[in-house]
Amino acid sequence: MKSVSRKVSRRTFTKAAGAALALPNIITSSALGANGRPPASERIVMAGVGMGGQGSGDLNQFMGDPRIQVVAVCDVKHGALKSVQGRVNGRYKNKDCKTYLDYREVIARDDIDAVLCATPDHWHAQVTIDSMKQGKDIYCEKPLSLTIAEGRKMVQTARRYGRVFSCGSQRVIGDFGRLACAARSGEYGKILAAHADPGGPPRMCYLPGQPIPPNTIEWDLWLGPAPWAPYHPYRCGRAYGLGGKGFRTWYDYSGGMMTDWGGHKFGGVLHGMGLDSTGPSEIIPPGGEHKYLTFVFANGMKIYVGGGMKYICEAGEAKPMRDQKVPAGLRWYEDGARSPIQDLTNCILSRKRPFRDVEFAHRTATVCHLGNICYKLNRRLKWDPVKEDFIGDPEASRLIDRPRRGPWQI
């Protein structure tokens, strides 16, 4: 965080000087830290990139924290920007929030400490890696990545620059935390397996092109690192699910429901099973030995993709219990946070690694991607979670990453 110093930074000086020139003697009490807010110079200055439904919702939560000051919003869709800008300025009762179509202009701003990335999945790696290279801390919506290799590069960049990086998923603890506590409580003996049912993989998009409605979207920027394709509203739509009307359906931009809900559900069971720093050693397609697609881990634990959310333990299925303590060794939010957004804010200030630290999020996303690859190839795969490569299967290894369209290299 650049702004914790009480010394006058360039930004504070410019702001103060500008205010002094324009409106002498008027410095708002809010800027000085009244009403329980830290003074402006000590707030975490934040920008939001990707201001669709999820992004603007996240932004609202961040704005609810007095330690955060949102100053910029960015989206390649013109329509989203003005309304979000209006909300930000309305919240702070000023006109400081700027809008951008190109995130590169946002992250070039020295005054921004942290970036919220809620773009479609195919942009996550690019926006967050470029931002971290500019010294920003990150909140990135789940799913973390579009490919396994992207995720590893996100981890490497965060570690290289000592950035705090939290991935989204309020459900890992919010929805599935109690179940994890029960499974890890010892009441049911050792965990043998878990079930998680995120949903299906994406498919290729063959939609024909349509004319781009004027002043609606920066199409080439929306495509970004993905292969060039003609504009179609369903290609880039927000519609949820795999119904073919939103980007989550399509392979070039998303891992489908497998990664979308997988970020929550696999994230939940990997957390509960204590497997969120590793990966499976084998992935078995459904229909043969197992009814469900199955991940087998080196310690013998299994995750079945289907059949609800549950843990199977030595003494049966674990059920959430009243007065359940968080068992020793089960990771949780830092410093009393109650959501990943609050957790990130705490961690930006303390420089601790948040609960959904990028490494854990990457391991979760990897399970999702491995599932998709297994569905695609429809055969048993062996995986080395240390090298993060398939064993003896070059065809599968090719699917660990995808070439990125220039100039979008990471």
Add this chain to the structure above:
Amino acid sequence: MKNLNISITVVACAFLLQVAGADVWEDLAKFKYTDGNNTAQEAEKQLRASPSAANPAIEKKLIVVLTSRDATQDGKAIACRLLQQIGTDNAVSALSDLLTDEVLSHYALLPLERLQSSSADKAMRDALSKAPAKLKVGLLGSIGERRDAKALKAIQVLAKDRDIAVSRASIVAIGKIANDDAAKFLAGLEVPESLVAVQLDALLACAERLEGSLSARLYEKVLESKGSHYRIASLKGLLRTDGKKGAKLIVESIKGDDASLRKGVLGLVAGEPGDDLTKAVVAALGNLAMAQQSEVITALGARGDSAALKEISGYVKSEDAGVRDAAIAAVGQLGNVDSVAMLLELGQSRELAAKASAAIARMEGDGINDALISAMKNKDLQVPALKAIVARGGKDAAPSLLKLVNDKNPDLRKEAWSGLATIAGDKHLGAMVKASASIKDSSAQGFALSAIKRAFSRARNKEAAFNGIADHFDSANNLTKLFVLDLATGVGSRRALDMERAALTSGNEELRQKAIRALANWSNASAAGDLLKLAKDAASDRDRLLALRGYIRLAGTAGGIKSGQERTAMLKQADALAKRTDEKRMIVGNLRSGGTPEALKMLFVYIKDESLRREAELSAAELAWNLRRTKSEEVRKLTKELTGSSNKGVANKARSALAEMNKVK
């Protein structure tokens, strides 16, 4: 095994024949997105369905698409996508021809970038010299990913290109190639201001792949830059290449004025391995300002290196609250069984009790619970030890807590009951009930009973857990007996039911009243007979009302009732006893769950009652819909009657049900 081989061969041959004869690959050459046909999906589907043995034949077909002059751009793009999965050296030549095509260059890179083949490298190198600037950027990205050292010289030239996008992509690629030559070139490269960040990142990428002095030199070069995140990255790298030097520089940064750098460096203290770093930071701790001390202690706690424990333990009584609190928390992270006594001693202070308890709760390692249980024998440490072990969820402490529930100290008694509420298991419930029975003060006894209730709510086998409690019923006082009768409601076992029956005839009016209420809320149908009898025979109207309501509720919703007919029959019996409108209204509401024609007929009787018509019609419409698969003429007739209701919702629902009934032959 022989049979298996034959099977595989047969399947592969079948696919080969299909590939040879299929039109989909020829159609792919003509494919256009705008045509809106399924060719691309079909091709993808065939590839997925084919065994690996068929891949070479499919690859040949796809190469034909790529090399065909007449093939469409969209068809070639799809062919590239499919080759991404199955392409081999054989496809490189055809793909390389596309690398200079404005649209298809990126598609050609899809299979080439991740193909393990030196000919793919050569194809990209060759294209780099011919491609226009815009495509060079994409090629440089792929060459960088492949770390093709043979391309280095050409890329070094492009790193100085006037086109900023080309020079940027070149510097990134050199950083990824990351051999000695790449490192030396990057270190000596002069770049414009706009590319400084790219160069610094490339230097770091290079340094991370290299070892020894060259790597250290790169880190030192980056360390000269202004941005704190670059300096953090260099310090982290230097820790790896020269641990002592890196640690020394980190300590200097902690002492420095740059708050942003200090925060980042503390992240390194928390997360980067190395004994040198622990030693250097611990040695510096005493010379830091207090505000910095607390930050550093927190980072050392997160670091998890117990070598820092002794030094940090010296700060748990610091006069500065921030330093003291950080030290207590850090001892929780680094400490072991030997640290327990120190934290318990701190926990005697009201101000520090919660912090010490939280720290102990976090401690890992053997013997900690045993140490706490042992400390509970010491009068001075009882409360902090009790709180700490409860915070740890230490179930082994339940017997020790049971010994404290009758202690002279009321605060301690209360803490013991609270603790048992959280940690007691099924096997402790009986002893808890027994202990609660001897409490004279009713408020204190109520507290104890609510603790038992919380512990009971966790029981996985409710019946067995209840039996443990029931064993002490006869010797318990009235308050406890009332509590047990209430608890029995959710258990619903035979023994629980017998206890309620006994209470009904006990002659104790308080227990009798509790038993009636408990039966009225019973969790299964086993109490239905008792309730019906009470509803018929009860002397007071209040008892009759409670029993009848309970009976109607069980008839409508309780488990253990085998059929709809049985439910309807039970409700018919209730109907005969119901006197008041609200009782009848309950019957109306529950009749739909019977799901029988008989229930529908009963509802029509209620429809005639003006005060019940609305509810009865709604229930009847719902029930008619549930009976829509019936062949019963009578149901059909009643449903038709409902279509004439003045309530539009009811009439519509009835019409829908009737339409469905008319489909059933």
